[in-house]
Amino acid sequence: MTLPPKMKLLLFLASQTAVFALFILLYSHNFNSLQMKEEPQPAYMHVLILSSWRSGSSFVGQLFGQHPDVFYLMEPAWHVWMTFTQSTAQRLHMAVRDLIRAVFLCDMSVFDAYMKPGPRKQSSLFQWEGSRALCSPPACNIFPRDNIIPQAHCRLLCNQEPFEVVEKACRTYSHVVLKEVRFFKLQVLYPLLRDPSLNLHIVHLVRDPRAVFRSREHTAKELMIDSHIVMGQHLQKLKKEEQPYYAMQVICQSQLEIYKAVQSLPKALRQRYLLVRYEDLVRDPLAQTARMYEYAGLKFLPQLQTWVHNITRGKGMGEHAFHTNARNALNVSQAWRWSLPYEKVSRLQKVCRNTMNLLGYHLVTSQQEQKNLSLNLLSTWSPAEQVYQEG
Ligand SMILES: *[C@@H]1O[C@H](CO)[C@@H](O)[C@H](O)[C@H]1NC(C)=O
Ligand SMILES: *[C@@H]1O[C@H](CO)[C@@H](O)[C@H](O)[C@H]1NC(C)=O
Numbered sequence: 001m002t003l004p005p006k007m008k009l010l011l012f013l014a015s016q017t018a019v020f021a022l023f024i025l026l027y028s029h030n031f032n033s034l035q036m037k038e039e040p041q042p043a044y045m046h047v048l049i050l051s052s053w054r055s056g057s058s059f060v061g062q063l064f065g066q067h068p069d070v071f072y073l074m075e076p077a078w079h080v081w082m083t084f085t086q087s088t089a090q091r092l093h094m095a096v097r098d099l100i101r102a103v104f105l106c107d108m109s110v111f112d113a114y115m116k117p118g119p120r121k122q123s124s125l126f127q128w129e130g131s132r133a134l135c136s137p138p139a140c141n142i143f144p145r146d147n148i149i150p151q152a153h154c155r156l157l158c159n160q161e162p163f164e165v166v167e168k169a170c171r172t173y174s175h176v177v178l179k180e181v182r183f184f185k186l187q188v189l190y191p192l193l194r195d196p197s198l199n200l201h202i203v204h205l206v207r208d209p210r211a212v213f214r215s216r217e218h219t220a221k222e223l224m225i226d227s228h229i230v231m232g233q234h235l236q237k238l239k240k241e242e243q244p245y246y247a248m249q250v251i252c253q254s255q256l257e258i259y260k261a262v263q264s265l266p267k268a269l270r271q272r273y274l275l276v277r278y279e280d281l282v283r284d285p286l287a288q289t290a291r292m293y294e295y296a297g298l299k300f301l302p303q304l305q306t307w308v309h310n311i312t313r314g315k316g317m318g319e320h321a322f323h324t325n326a327r328n329a330l331n332v333s334q335a336w337r338w339s340l341p342y343e344k345v346s347r348l349q350k351v352c353r354n355t356m357n358l359l360g361y362h363l364v365t366s367q368q369e370q371k372n373l374s375l376n377l378l379s380t381w382s383p384a385e386q387v388y389q390e391g
């Protein structure tokens with residue numbers, strides 16, 4: 001087919017325009033995607049505070065939970081464990097993992113499996129009042145979103161909200177932070193670390209096992225069901241007085257294994273892990289909080305700095321997380337030294353020795369050493385830095 005010259009010219013021009021338009025389109029597309037790449041990491045962040053019972057994790061949870069950018073829940077997997085009280089930690093691992101993933105993605109329908117059917121309130125959630133996000137809009141319209149909200153006030157004024165507000169609130173936050181004490185292996189979390197729909201970062205909070213042991217003795221009744229699940233099949237074989245040591249052995253061993261598993265991760269994944277010793281936090285709350293916030297991509301806002309300063313100095317918040325001033329908190333963290341008999345300390349050190357060596361908690365070899373408070377038992381070696389140096 002032949003075309004008149006005029007027509008050919010028109011077609012030529014049209015095709016040039018099309019190419020030009022396509023070029024603009026592609027170029028601007030590239031330009032946009034380049035720009036997006038240059039922007040900081042995805043705005044959303046999922047932080048798992050991985051800890052054990054009586055290790056200061058409620059306090060660390062509060063440090064995150066009171067931040068106005070954070071939707072926080074304390075121990076959501078409590079619901080899994082309390083549904084299967086005759087089970088073992090190993091058998092419940094995957095259910096716990098899947099629940100955590102759903103909650104990170106604000107899918108609260110996952111609780112259907114662990115709560116009574118029928119209408120429920122947000123107060124059906126374990127320790128819901130410890131979440132500032134559930135005490136402020138859109139969950140509860142009584143307190144402003146950027147206020148520090150005391151748990152007691154929230155429990156009183158926000159306990160009638162329907163369960164649906166939990167999911168609704170979660171979806172309005174850039175950061176979801178969960179504290180969990182029911183993981184004993186890092187391997188369980190690998191799929192979540194690699195999950196492209198998550199931006200998972202782990203804060204591994206540890207505490208001197210001797211202090212944990214003493215604190216567990218004081219809360220043995222409340223911890224009974226959990227402790228039975230921790231001991232699992234071994235429970236039947238253990239004498240009653242052996243049980244607390246065996247539970248601690250499992251806990252210490254799991255901390256050791258989690259730490260070691262991190263060393264064998266690819267470097268990119270290793271940077272999603274931060275080890276925090278409770279004792280370091282007690283000694284310098286502002287600096288350690290700043291370190292955790294930076295890791296989680298959170299601004300340490302002035303009102304939060306004042307708040308952390310206040311609560312760790314015993315000002316303003318009454319019986320909040322820390323209970324006492326910083327000097328007392330330090331003292332409390334040493335309480336095992338005069339309140340535990342050396343026989344118990346010695347026996348505990350036998351089952352937790354490797355973990356203590358790794359985390360920088362010096363062993364005591366006599367009652368004199370134990371009671372001598374001028375003897376510092378905390379190594380200045382920073383395990384977290386060690387992780388990065390090796391990489
Ligand atoms: C800190 O304590 C001071 C003095 O008690 C009090 O006036 C202030 O409101 C407190 N601030 C916060 C954020 O808790
Ligand atoms: C720490 O607490 C113990 C026991 O309550 C007390 O005897 C001791 O004086 C306290 N030390 C400091 C430095 O507060």
Ligand SMILES: *[C@@H]1O[C@H](CO)[C@@H](O)[C@H](O)[C@H]1NC(C)=O
Pocket residue numbers: 368372373374375
């Ligand atoms: C306590 O420990 C300090 C520091 O190691 C030491 O100088 C002191 O002699 C010890 N006191 C006793 C009574 O053992």
